[in-house]
């Protein structure tokens with residue numbers, strides 16, 4: 001199968017998954033998408049600074065709301081492939097609609113009509129869901145960041161339990177520690193925190209990285 005067909009079928013699987021899950025997302029995900037609340041404190045930026053940011057796969061807008069609320073001068077773009085998630089997001093970020101723009105699309109090199117580069121790009125519980133696309137997305141983010149720009153990532157790290165790994169796989173999540181090495185390969189590491197969830201049933205990580213001034 002060609003890369004394009006793979007991508008189309010992966011994205012249409014996600015579209016149908018989120019048709020239902022967008023309805024229960026906010027009521028259920030706080031139970032296991034840990035680390036999102038404290039993300040605002042990981043950025044080496046003051047809450048009055050002016051900067052622009054992109055959240056790749058913004059979902060229902062949990063992070064968009066938190067960032068716009070904490071950083072009073074940030075301008076944010078949120079992109080997501082699922083129209084059902086974007087619909088939920090629209091009502092959540094209503095208060096900040098002058099500073100947040102939503103795009104319903106797949107994140108790729110043709111995502112933005114007007115080319116823009118960002119001070120910060122956020123990936124929150126996305127890269128473990130995007131299969132073979134994760135590396136492509138991280139390389140795209142290198143192009144979309146300004147020199148010296150910051151990448152912020154929170155996501156599942158790994159589990160020592162095969163049954164749980166399979167259960168997550170059935171929910172489109174790959175969790176075997178594959179993301180951190182890709183981040184470390186392409187970005188300068190500013191910090192990496194790994195935390196346990198539910199007595200180490202799994203671990204999750206928060207990574208803060210910098211786009212190198214000279215790309216490899």
Ligand SMILES: C[S@@+](CC[C@H](N)C(=O)[O-])C[C@H]1O[C@@H](n2cnc3c(N)ncnc32)[C@H](O)[C@@H]1O
Pocket residue numbers: 014018033036056057058059060061062063079080081082085105106107123124125126129130133
């Ligand atoms: C687990 S949710 C995370 C949402 C949000 N970042 C959060 O932390 O709550 C994953 C999201 O990624 C989106 N997504 C997956 N692949 C994508 C892609 N290639 N481009 C844009 N969005 C994508 C899905 O539609 C879904 O909304």
